[in-house]
Amino acid sequence: MGLFGKSGKALAALVMAGGLMMAANGTEAKAITRPDGGAPMVHWAVLQSKPGTMNEMMGMAARNVAPLAAKEAGTYALYGSLDKQDPNVMRLLEIYEDEAAYEIHVGSDGFHNYREERKPILEKLVILPVDPIVLEQKTEGTGTHVILHLYEVKPEKLDAFKKLIAKEMRRGVKEDAGVMGLFATAEQKRTNRIHTYELFKDEASRDAYKNSKAH
Numbered sequence: 001m002g003l004f005g006k007s008g009k010a011l012a013a014l015v016m017a018g019g020l021m022m023a024a025n026g027t028e029a030k031a032i033t034r035p036d037g038g039a040p041m042v043h044w045a046v047l048q049s050k051p052g053t054m055n056e057m058m059g060m061a062a063r064n065v066a067p068l069a070a071k072e073a074g075t076y077a078l079y080g081s082l083d084k085q086d087p088n089v090m091r092l093l094e095i096y097e098d099e100a101a102y103e104i105h106v107g108s109d110g111f112h113n114y115r116e117e118r119k120p121i122l123e124k125l126v127i128l129p130v131d132p133i134v135l136e137q138k139t140e141g142t143g144t145h146v147i148l149h150l151y152e153v154k155p156e157k158l159d160a161f162k163k164l165i166a167k168e169m170r171r172g173v174k175e176d177a178g179v180m181g182l183f184a185t186a187e188q189k190r191t192n193r194i195h196t197y198e199l200f201k202d203e204a205s206r207d208a209y210k211n212s213k214a215h
Helices: 054-064 099-106 109-118 155-175 203-210
Strands: 009-018 029-031 041-049 075-083 089-096 122-138 145-152 179-187 193-200
Touching: 029 155, 041 054, 041 099, 054 089, 054 109, 075 099, 075 193, 089 099, 122 155, 122 193, 145 203, 155 179, 155 193, 193 203
Parallel strands: none
Antiparallel strands: 009 075, 009 145, 029 122, 041 089, 041 122, 075 089, 122 179, 145 193, 179 193
């Protein structure tokens, strides 16, 4: 099993910037898009620390990256999650307006400091470019329970699968109070490999969503 794990993996949520940290007048479902309505730039980052040092690395990120990222207009969301079975692995779903916004983010003094500080304890870093299928979130709220899935879809079923999952994710965020965000992405090199990130208010909300008649 690689760093991206197996389907159905439960993780603890960590929201670093954007996303559910935004305030709004009333809670509603909203797709993450660029100002022109186009798709943003998305990738997954998977970090593996030396045993027992992930909390230290998270502290570095919170101190150096989070305060600046929250102010970067082009950094839309950094959704993180810690593996409950392997506490040395953190997975990030990163959403930016475009490549230029990403370069601004990683070119900041804060990110440079973070990158230098983590070097002694970072064992592995994997960046996976993906194309967004659906990026749906509530405009406010807090999520504490995350489920990741990896689907390998038969090529001839891919278009139908994408339409189905996009429809359900939009419905779930809009209609289910405990569903904070549902995101689906396709690998750029292996387009039939679909990665999803499901963010719930808590574990009970996740169970309620999975057991609902509409799901």
